[in-house]
Amino acid sequence: MSTSRTAVNDHQHITPLLSFVDQPLTPPRTDEKPFTQAHRVIALFEAIRAGRHTNQGPWREFLLAPGEYDELVRLLGQNEELLGYVKDKIRYDYDAIYHRLVVRMPTAVHELFVARVEDAIFSQLKSIRKGSDGAAAFARKIDPTRSTEIYLIQVVVGLDIEYGKRESRKATLSVWRTYVNGNEIRVAPEVADEAFRNQQGDPTDHKGLRLQLKDFAYEELALRELGDTDLELVISTQQLCEYLHTSETRVARLESLGRPLIAPGLKKRKRSETPPDQITSGDEAQFAEQEQRAAKRVAQEDSDYEVSSFKSTSE
Numbered sequence: 001m002s003t004s005r006t007a008v009n010d011h012q013h014i015t016p017l018l019s020f021v022d023q024p025l026t027p028p029r030t031d032e033k034p035f036t037q038a039h040r041v042i043a044l045f046e047a048i049r050a051g052r053h054t055n056q057g058p059w060r061e062f063l064l065a066p067g068e069y070d071e072l073v074r075l076l077g078q079n080e081e082l083l084g085y086v087k088d089k090i091r092y093d094y095d096a097i098y099h100r101l102v103v104r105m106p107t108a109v110h111e112l113f114v115a116r117v118e119d120a121i122f123s124q125l126k127s128i129r130k131g132s133d134g135a136a137a138f139a140r141k142i143d144p145t146r147s148t149e150i151y152l153i154q155v156v157v158g159l160d161i162e163y164g165k166r167e168s169r170k171a172t173l174s175v176w177r178t179y180v181n182g183n184e185i186r187v188a189p190e191v192a193d194e195a196f197r198n199q200q201g202d203p204t205d206h207k208g209l210r211l212q213l214k215d216f217a218y219e220e221l222a223l224r225e226l227g228d229t230d231l232e233l234v235i236s237t238q239q240l241c242e243y244l245h246t247s248e249t250r251v252a253r254l255e256s257l258g259r260p261l262i263a264p265g266l267k268k269r270k271r272s273e274t275p276p277d278q279i280t281s282g283d284e285a286q287f288a289e290q291e292q293r294a295a296k297r298v299a300q301e302d303s304d305y306e307v308s309s310f311k312s313t314s315e
Contacts, residue, residue, distance in 0.1 A: 044103060155211060171240070175189070194206055196240050
């Protein structure tokens with residue numbers, strides 16, 4: 001599930017959640033000027049990993065030059081540790097049409113909110129599994145654990161909670177769906193920035209988040225498993241507002257507690273190392289005896305195997 005509010009000008013050409021490993025590793029031409037934005041993105045990734053990038057906004061946007069995304073991939077490929085961190089921790093969107101890379105740093109409220117929405121979806125899937133029809137069998141095959149490889153995303157959900165605008169409590173919902181246009185897989189908005197909570201924090205008359213059971217598998221598999229049968233998973237506007245309010249309240253309560261003060265110069269004591277095992281002469285004799293018994297047992301088993309094999313071929 002995506003947790004970003006993606007800036008979209010041409011909705012039909014937006015490709016959310018591209019993977020760095022899916023792009024060709026193209027080295028830069030020697031006669032071209034160095035790509036400056038790619039190095040800035042790498043510096044941002046390093047800062048995030050080191051914990052130095054804090055309280056600087058919920059996202060950073062980079063406008064790359066043509067071919068600069070490939071240079072970014074090449075640079076990441078030279079640092080396996082950073083590449084692994086980016087694949088596991090960093091959230092980003094890349095618009096290949098406009099060469100726009102958005103690196104997202106969701107707030108604690110947003111993370112809690114998304115987790116509650118996911119829990120609600122999984123809870124409905126669990127209820128469907130209790131049935132005895134084809135839909136139940138299909139739902140039982142859905143693994144809710146996150147995968148590092150997603151081959152074809154059917155639906156992307158965006159939840160925008162008005163980052164940084166304290167005077168507004170407005171929250172919007174967006175849903176993108178994939179479709180095939182000739183030989184291309186494209187993405188089109190089904191719901192685009194529709195408010196489910198107004199600026200005063202009250203629920204709107206929006207219909208809420210609505211997903212289909214078939215959204216959890218690729219089209220051919222869903223058609224084979226479900227046929228014409230399908231079920232709808234719904235999270236109402238009231239539920240969305242409740243989850244968001246609960247997340248906001250919890251984060252506010254935690255922030256009000258503050259952080260413990262650590263005196264200057266105070267260091268955490270390192271864990272003492274476990275002393276190495278001391279092997280005595282008696283232990284060595286015991287180990288030698290055990291090795292001899294094991295060797296005899298293996299030899300006996302090999303002999304039995306050879307005899308039985310010979311008998312079977314003779315017969």
